[in-house]
Amino acid sequence: MAESDAVGAQIQAESPGIPGGSTAIALEVDHLTVSYQQKPVLRHVNMRVRRGELLAIVGPNGAGKSTLLKAILGLVKVDAGTIRVLGEDVDAAREQIAYVPQTDNADWDFPVTVREVVLMGRYGLLGLFGRPGRRDRDLAEQCLATVGMAEFAGRHIRQLSGGQQQRVYLARALAQEADVLLLDEPFAGVDARTEEAIFELMDRFSADGKTLIVVNHNLQILHRFGAVLLLNQTSVAYGPPDEVVTEENLQRLYGGRMSFVDEAERLLREGYPHVR
Numbered sequence: 001m002a003e004s005d006a007v008g009a010q011i012q013a014e015s016p017g018i019p020g021g022s023t024a025i026a027l028e029v030d031h032l033t034v035s036y037q038q039k040p041v042l043r044h045v046n047m048r049v050r051r052g053e054l055l056a057i058v059g060p061n062g063a064g065k066s067t068l069l070k071a072i073l074g075l076v077k078v079d080a081g082t083i084r085v086l087g088e089d090v091d092a093a094r095e096q097i098a099y100v101p102q103t104d105n106a107d108w109d110f111p112v113t114v115r116e117v118v119l120m121g122r123y124g125l126l127g128l129f130g131r132p133g134r135r136d137r138d139l140a141e142q143c144l145a146t147v148g149m150a151e152f153a154g155r156h157i158r159q160l161s162g163g164q165q166q167r168v169y170l171a172r173a174l175a176q177e178a179d180v181l182l183l184d185e186p187f188a189g190v191d192a193r194t195e196e197a198i199f200e201l202m203d204r205f206s207a208d209g210k211t212l213i214v215v216n217h218n219l220q221i222l223h224r225f226g227a228v229l230l231l232n233q234t235s236v237a238y239g240p241p242d243e244v245v246t247e248e249n250l251q252r253l254y255g256g257r258m259s260f261v262d263e264a265e266r267l268l269r270e271g272y273p274h275v276r
Helices: 003-017 065-073 114-126 136-146 162-175 192-207 218-222 249-254 258-269
Strands: 025-036 037-049 054-058 079-083 097-098 179-183 210-214 228-234 234-239
Touching: 003 054, 003 179, 025 054, 025 065, 037 065, 037 228, 054 192, 054 218, 065 079, 065 097, 065 179, 065 210, 065 258, 097 162, 114 162, 136 162, 162 179, 162 192, 162 218, 192 218, 228 249
Parallel strands: 037 234, 054 210, 054 228, 097 179, 179 210
Antiparallel strands: 025 037, 025 079, 228 234
8 A cells, every 4th residue: 555545544544533523624635636847746645634733744855845735725736636624625715724934935125014914914804905994903913912023013024033023924824813824834943942932822823723734844843743744745654743753754754865864863862752
């Protein structure tokens, strides 16, 4: 049985035990295949994410992690397979999905304040010619307060540190009032203190019932997630981190790329309990 089919079978076997049946599923990806210029980028990817779950997507460069997020957002054509968000197809559920990009991908020269960035999260709900009203502005301020950035509301976004910018993006996602949040490497380039602060926010969102799907490259923090998808164009393994993050699976994931394999072996030598 192929790796992706084995993962799919495992997901199907576990599904009946999910409390509340299908209503407890936030995101379901079934044998997803995506190609760019007839070259497969994702092949038969499977995952089923519970509402309120915190999921990490891990894999080498070129593994298709960003393509998977784009497919969930409805931004790329799907060759085969299905994606369902909160029981609906992507087009019907679009307003329930919020995207938090990497801070490196933003144009920080654009003249916009922190408050205005968060208000952008409301525009998709206002219609083509809609303008933010009192409730939209109040909600933006509330979201900034939630992520601890209220005092920076009037500053230019360029004046913030990378970690502060990431918090502003999280506030914008909250302002969308979406139930599913897609985060593209939110821990890239941040220090340990900021990393912990972002985790505290994500844990709070998860406790409130929001589902967070996080592209991540740091093996040492995978134990903080409820589930992990090891992705290298196809689903290598999927499940709780203590079952998925093993030396064997990491070897299969990275295909002997020494920098990552050596990191896994180092963690094992140091007694890291979440890689075995």
